[in-house]
Amino acid sequence: MTRRRRVYEGKAKVLFEGPEPGTLVQYFKDDATAFNGEKKSTVTGKGVLNNRISEHLMTKLSDIGIHNHFIRRLNMREQLIKEVDIIPVEVIVRNVAAGSICKRLGIAEGTPLPRTIVEYCFKSDELNDPIVSEEHITAFGWANPLELDDIMSQTLRVNDFLLGLFTAIGIRLIDFKLEFGRLYDGEEVQIILADEISPDNCRLWDATTDKKLDKDRFRRDLGGVEDAYQEVARRLGIMPESGPGDLKGSTAIQ
Incomplete structure (x- = not known):
């Protein structure tokens, strides 16, 4: 081999x-x-x-x-x-309050958010993936304003599609993480979705029972x-x- x-x-x-x-x-x-x-x-x-x-x-x-x-x-x-050349920013999409946002803002887990919230985190295990703003992203050159607009547009489309897909099979899409990268084709550069989409980086709850069907079962020792x-x-x-x-x-x- x-x-x-x-x-x-x-x-x-x-x-x-x-x-x-x-x-x-x-x-x-x-x-x-x-x-x-x-x-x-x-x-x-x-x-x-x-x-x-x-x-x-x-x-x-x-x-x-x-x-x-x-x-x-x-x-x-x-x-x-x-x-692809991975952009060092994680895009967090939140439809329902869960995880870190509950701790940061004192919101009860499971609270539907008034609208979808998109957050950015700097990809750094050493720094525990700190939350950053668009100002940080553009100031430090991780992505330019046009790239960020493209990322946001794609992110919202992904969320809309996945919400419908999971709703149809009795699953609530609570939140999820996306990563994007630059695909080079000669002088052209395209921002495309990368990494993975799975229960490892999505919070998925049963629509009837709210049973967790994702990595929170490991995080919280639920078995x-x-x-x-x-x-x-x-x-x-x-x-x-x-x-x-x-x-x-x-x-x-x-």
Whole structure:
């Protein structure tokens, strides 16, 4: 088996050099982390499920004109993606109060927000991903005003689409995180959606019971993390009732 060059390793994924120029292979790990890596564990099969869920959602978004880095799924744990220059800003979309906004502003968890709130965080584990403003982003050159306008426009479209998609399968989209990158094509630069969309970076609650179907089950020691991710996949119609199949796969990392 040909050994591939590892380009980057994060908490939940590994990026390898792709088979063609301008491509990468994104490998989904079973590692589960929270609180910027302070809490760590392994959830068997999480990588398989996130690979399939993210593939499904990125494909659906591409169908409505939201350009993203996904090209195709290669196997149970890997997908081929476009290589982009990641903008070091996380975009947080909030529809219902949960997580850090409740602590910061004293809002009860589960409170519907008067309108969708979009926040920006500087991508830095060392600094615990601090909240930043558009002024910070443009002043420090992380993105220019036109790029920020593009990011906001795409973010709101993604939110509108995902709200409808999850509502149709009995899931409340509480909040989620997006990342964007610059795709270079000669002298042209395009801002496209990158990273992943999965229960790892979305808060998803059952519409009837408010049962958490996301990584909060790991963060809060609620148990049933794998079952929750499988439930999301089942409702999306991308996993048979028999289960996700081959959940093991660490040997795919080279």
